[in-house]
Each structure stands twice: as structure tokens, then as C-alpha cells.
Amino acid sequence: PDERAFTSKLTEVYDVDFLKAPQGLEGSTYTYDGQQLGSAILDRRSELASRLHIRPDDITWTDLGTIQYSKPPNNEQVSLTAVKRKSEPISEEGFGSDEIFRVSSSAGGIFGGASVYRAARLRR
Numbered sequence: 001p002d003e004r005a006f007t008s009k010l011t012e013v014y015d016v017d018f019l020k021a022p023q024g025l026e027g028s029t030y031t032y033d034g035q036q037l038g039s040a041i042l043d044r045r046s047e048l049a050s051r052l053h054i055r056p057d058d059i060t061w062t063d064l065g066t067i068q069y070s071k072p073p074n075n076e077q078v079s080l081t082a083v084k085r086k087s088e089p090i091s092e093e094g095f096g097s098d099e100i101f102r103v104s105s106s107a108g109g110i111f112g113g114a115s116v117y118r119a120a121r122l123r124r
Contacts, residue, residue, distance in 0.1 A: 014050040017043040030091075042124075071105070079104040080120075098123050 018040035021028035028039055044067060049056040052071065059069040066081040084100040099122045107114040 012051070014047060016050070017046040019043050076106045076108070083119075096124050 019042075021039045021041050025041075029036055030039060031037070045056050045059045045061075048054075048059055048067065048069060052069070054069060054072060059067060061067055064081070066079050068077065068079050070076065071078050079102075081102045081104075082099055083102050084098075086098045088094075088096045101120045101122065103118045103120055104115050105118075107116045
């Protein structure tokens, strides 16, 4: 990814896909204009693949909800774990989400064997 987006006010452009929300998931259905509709969820795998320019098959999910991938160009292993997640159900005012992730990656350089942990907040 182009790191200048954070310093030069460049616009990041990437593709996203949506998946049908699983049955039984809280908020997976809603009523609009008197019709019962099913909601969709963001496909994080396709979003990350597009943003990082890697193959979707190179991104894996663990049973505990952690996303793992290797970051180009040096195949640094990165793990993203949602530690807090809040979703606003769809309404006439719109919808959104607020998530906090723990990000684990290599420290790099002479500290390459050590891991660095960061927190990231994602609001949509």
C-alpha cells in the first residue's frame, strides 16, 4: 500500500465485496418500507486483498476471529484480532460499526524476531 496516503492527503482506493449475513446473527434482518430484508456484511478478506495487493487466498481466519496474512514485500506476518465490536443496526438514519483491533507484526530491522503490538480503531 502507498504509505503517502497518511501524510500527503492522498485518497486510498480499494474494492469491497459484501456477503449475505448468516441466519441467526443479531441484526441480520431488518424492516424497510414494510418489507423484511436480509442485511449484508463486509467481506474483510476481499477488502484486505485489494488494499494490500495480495491474493485473497493468502489471508486466513483463525477460529478465534483473528485475520492473518503476510505483508509484502518481505512476507512479514501480520495478525489482526477484533477485541471490541459494536454494530449499529440499519435504520432510517443509516448504519455503521465501531471496532477496536489488536495488530501484531514484526518489529523489523535488528529487532525482526520481536513482535510489536498496536491498537487500531475502525469506524464506518
